[in-house]
Amino acid sequence: MDITSLTAVELGKKIKAKEISVVDAVKASIVQIEKMEKDVHSFVTIDKEGALKRAEEVQKLIDHGTLTGPLAGVPVAIKDNMCTKDMLTTCSSKILGNFKPTFTAEAVLNLERAGAVIIGKTNMDEFAMGSTTETSYYGETKNPWNLNHVPGGSSGGSCAAVAAEECPYALGSDTGGSIRQPSSFCGVVGIKPTYGTVSRYGLIAYGSSLDQIGPIAKDVADCATILEAIASHDPKDSTSIAREKYDFTSALVEDVEGMKIGIPKDYFGDGLDKEVKEKILEAVKVLEEKGAIVEEFDLSLVQYAIPAYYVIASAEASSNLSRFDGVKYGYRTQEYEGLHNMYKKTRSEGFGAEVKRRIMLGSFVLSSGYYDAYYLKALRTKALIKQAFDNAFAKYDVIIAPASPTTAPELGKSLSDPLKMYLGDIYTISVNLAGLPGISIPVGTDSKGLPVGMQIIGNCFEENKIIRVAYTFEQTRTYERPELVKEGR
Secondary structure, three states, X not given: OOHHHOOHHHXXXXXXXXXXXXXXXXXXXXXXXXXXXXXXXXXXXXXXHHHHHHHHHHHHHXXXXXXXXXXXXXXXXXXOOEOEOOEOOOOXXXXXXXXXXXXXXXXXXXXXXXXXXEEEEEXXXXXXXXXXXXXXXXXXXXXXXXXXXXXXXXXXXHHHHHHOOOOOEEEEEEOOOOOHHHHHHHOOEEEEOOOOOOOOOXXXXXXXXXXXXXXXXXXXXXXXXXXXXXXXXXXOOOOOOOOOOOOOHHHOOOOOOOOEEEEEHHHHOOOOOHHHHHHHHHHHHHHHHOOOEEEEEOOOOHHHHXXXXXXXXXXXXXXXXXXXOOOOOOOOOOOOOHHHHHHHHHHHHHOOHHHHHHHHHHHHHHOOOOHHHHHHHHHHHHHHHHHHHHHHHOOOOEEEEEOOOOOOXXXXXXXXXXXXXHHOOOOOHHHHHOOOOEEEEEEEEOOOOOEEEEEEEEOOOOHHHHHHHHHHHHOOXXXXXXXXXXXXX
């Protein structure tokens, strides 16, 4: 039996039925990581010893009947911006190259309570700033579908690890599309929940009003199950929301009869790759045949989303990243003269180019004389974007859009033009600005054999609607594995 080809829920069932032991499941992931890592480079840290030790503990708890959940004993990879006690947490940056937290992020703790086994920490764009996983201090991650292409970002390591079958599922974080866009590029499923659904406690902040942790897996059922495990109200996070229900698996129903789907014309115009457009509209046609009511509409303000997002996110980043100064933890420059010189040299040597660019932009828009002109204007635009979505959801159950204007670009092509890279987020960032839930699901491949992802957006706290639509479409196709995985390289 090929353990690595199973979904998280399938593997959980086999562990429960005693067909596979937890140790065997973890060993299978480790063997696959050893096979694939030289090509893909999904991980920053692999904790073989810790994972095997934890596997034995979890097996005893399963045998004892203490752990009965669907994810008990299933290995998981964690994006390297979530704190894990005594395990290296670097944010893929030199400045945190030696940082081992004294506590674990709440979302990760929730997984551990469910019986998950952490196999390691995945590579990412430095401090989650980027769309390609090429800004990592520890080197780029490659797309398992084609090693000459990027996996997307910033959760590219997590998405590539799932696509390469190095782990059944992973956690990512999404500030402007960082779960949905790489899920689209890597042919996997990723959910960005409603803001406040999953605790941000222990997530190293990029843009605090936009960041949200979410699951990445092979199918919709896995994502719904994982989201159910990690979502909770957390008094340690002031933005955490106590929801009435955290039951997401009940939405795994093949039924879209009578559901109203809105197609924003603004998202299907210039700039969208022809093949991506065709694949998404084919998927919409399938949903229509299943009984959904599909309608085009105008979603205004799309052109303002990117400038508003980058002003707000960079402003928050410049504030959040001021704590990394070489004083209490992390990297400190070797030679300096006085405190201020130590700050400057530590930050100059510790941060990469993209992080510096966003810190400088954020400091500029928050500075005296520019605050009103840029930052306040961006906040007003954010409110108008939320209003535009509210108006749309008064008519439609869900909105369908591309996850990215193209399939995965080639390595090295995006970083040469940062503005072009920023434009790649055009279809995902509005969801974060409005605090909405979104899911990316694969809908086929283009002529180069690269996956195309479709994004389904719901109203606040209506994850169950997007899960239902995604699940209904998913039942019409089979999961495709990259050639690299099929070849067993």
